[in-house]
Amino acid sequence: MPQRLDTRDDAFESDFTALLGAKREEAADVREAVDAILVDVRERGDEAVCALTEQYDRLALTPETMRVSEDELDAATNEVAVDVRAALDLAAQRIEAHHTRQMPKDDSYTDSLGVTLASRWTPLDAVGLYVPGGTASYPSSVLMNAIPAKVAGVERVVMVVPTPDGETNPAVLAAAKRAGVNEVYRIGGAQAVGALAYGTDTIAPVAKIVGPGNAYVAAAKRAVFGTVGIDMIAGPSEVLVIADDTANPQWVAADLLAQAEHDEAAQSVVIALDDELGDAIALAVSSQLVELERRPIASVSWRDYGAIIQVQSRDEAVALANRIAAEHLELAVDEPEALMDDIRHAGAIFVGHHTPEAIGDYVGGSNHVLPTARSARFSSGLSVMDFIKRTSVLSCTPDALAKLGPAAITLARTEGLTAHARSVAIRSNQT
Template sequence: MPVRLDRSSADFDQRFAAFLAAKREASADVEAAARAIVDDVARRGDAALLEATAKFDRLRLDASSLRVSAAEIEAAVKACEPATLDALKLARDRIETYHRRQLPKDERFTDPLGVELGWRYTAIESAGLYVPGGTAAYPSSVLMNAVPAKVAGVSRLVMVVPSPDGKLNPLVLAAADLGGVTEIYRVGGAQAVAALAHGTATIAPVAKIVGPGNAYVAAAKRLVFGKVGIDMIAGPSEVLVIADDTGNADWIAADLLAQAEHDASAQSILITDSARLAADVEKAVEAQLKTLPRAAIASASWADFGAVIMVKNLTDAIPLADAIAAEHLEIMTVDPDALATNIRNAGAVFLGPHTPEAIGDYVGGSNHVLPTARSARFSSGLSVHDFMKRTSILKCGPDQLRALGPAAMTLGKAEGLDAHSRSIGLRLNLS
């Protein structure tokens, strides 16, 4: 049974705070294990990578068979349903179009003193894309990570994907092919992250690693952070639906369950000012669960982490939505745009009754890699920016140095950094 909260009850603040603070993921203490694997691969390279793959994926490889061959990729593409490939292509094209608009502009300007300033964006040289194996191998996620990298201009895009018992999902290979991945290696876990970060004889190191993974992968990414860049650490997924009495209970229930089916740790929340709708949604969830293939997962998620929050009016929903800072926010009210404008914290908003999150998951064009676990308070979804970096530019001539130099020398001296001051003073014949 989901949590039921009422904004007008006396103990609401306390119960809402407890709801927010509840942990949805056991933070398995896998750091020591991940560290041992990462260190071993850093030290022994391919040998360590191959041993770990034999151990964890039950797969004996040698260095020459680590890489997935062009023939294998071609065969995988041929094995896919044409309709599915067409859907992946539509997704790829729409993601590309959307992300092209994110390409940042360089800036160069001359200020009133004549100082030239600005910045320049460049793509990172190489990126590694982690793709989980098994049931969580989502071709859509391959596109969501690969396409922004290609749009940014990353020339070397390396995918790693474990193949437990030698099995690889053909759709994942097809998506990699469509997404412009340039190398694929059949390795996973902390050992794959270590190989991407430190490099081995077979796998050249990359500058940044992105993509979701299990607790070992997450721990390994934290460990190599600094040596390489990493994206966010993804937690379990969540949706917040805000609806008024015009909401369609069946559609809302379906959206809550689409979130819940991901993972028993996923979270689905409804905030509404309609007691009628709340009751109808709860009934519809129970009814739909009966015919859902992943009912066991979805009902566990809904029972353990689901929530229905009643508010007197939709304005009261705004601070609650900001505190929840949902990865996905669906608004199904009379004027969804107006409400969305007032909400600050959300990874993505889906406006109106005809925009189920699943459209955004696949073919909307925006990215489905979004900040989870309240991190939309301080971070954003994956974008072209994650694959580019900015170099700032400064250029003075003698006049500009004369104008700005004395103030800089004053600050250098005030901070006890005399060589800083001297580097200016020498040029101005002041020291």
């Protein structure tokens, strides 16, 4: 049974704090194993990658067969059912359209002192995309990670995807082709992260690595951070639904279960503005669980991390939602817009009864890579911003330097950095 909380209970604050603090994931400490793999890849390159792939994925590779050929990508695409291809294409189009709007504009201006200041955005040269193998190998995630990079102007998007025992996922390869991924390699684990970060004879290094993975992949990304950029380390997925008496308990229950089926550590929480609603939702979840394909996973998630929180007012609901800072927030209420204005922290908001979170997972157009574990308090979902960087440009005329110089000299001397002061003064003999 999921936890039941009620803001009217004396124990509410401590119960809610415990819910917020619940650790849903114990990161296995695989640092030593990962460090050894990374050193091996750095030193032996392709040779290490092939040996480790044989060891972990039971797949014999050579530098020549590491890469998935264009023919294979075409064949995989043809293997995918026509309606799935059409759905991937619709999703890709919508992701492209939405992310294109995210591109910031360069800025350049000359101020009253004659100083020209500019902000110039440029794409990364090359990006690596990690795609997990097995059951967590999602074509939708390929689109969500690769398309923003291509929209940003990244010329070289390199995908790695392990194929244990040589088994590939045609839909994943079709998505890679549709998204414009430039190179695909059938490798995974820490060795694939190492290959992307350091480069091998076969795989040129990238500037940043994105995409989800298991504990080994996460540890490898942490370890190579600095050599390359990385995206956020994603935790288990979560949804928070705020529902009032206009909500359909069956619909809310379906959304809670959609989250719960991801992972035993996923979390589904509902804030109920109506006293009877909580019971109705709990009942609907129980009855829908029975017929669920992924019932073993969803039932554990709902039992261990699910929660129904009874509140007395919209203000209470908003205050709790801002503390939870959920990855996904559904507003299953009448007049959701009014509520939305008070929400400060959420990865993505799904507005009204007809916007189930699953739309955002696939075809909404916004990105489904979103901050988990309350990190929406300080970070954003994946976007084109993750694939571009800004260069500041400063340009002084001799006159502007003469006007600004004295203040720079004063501050540099205050900080004891007299060579800084000198570099300004030498240009106008203000020594």
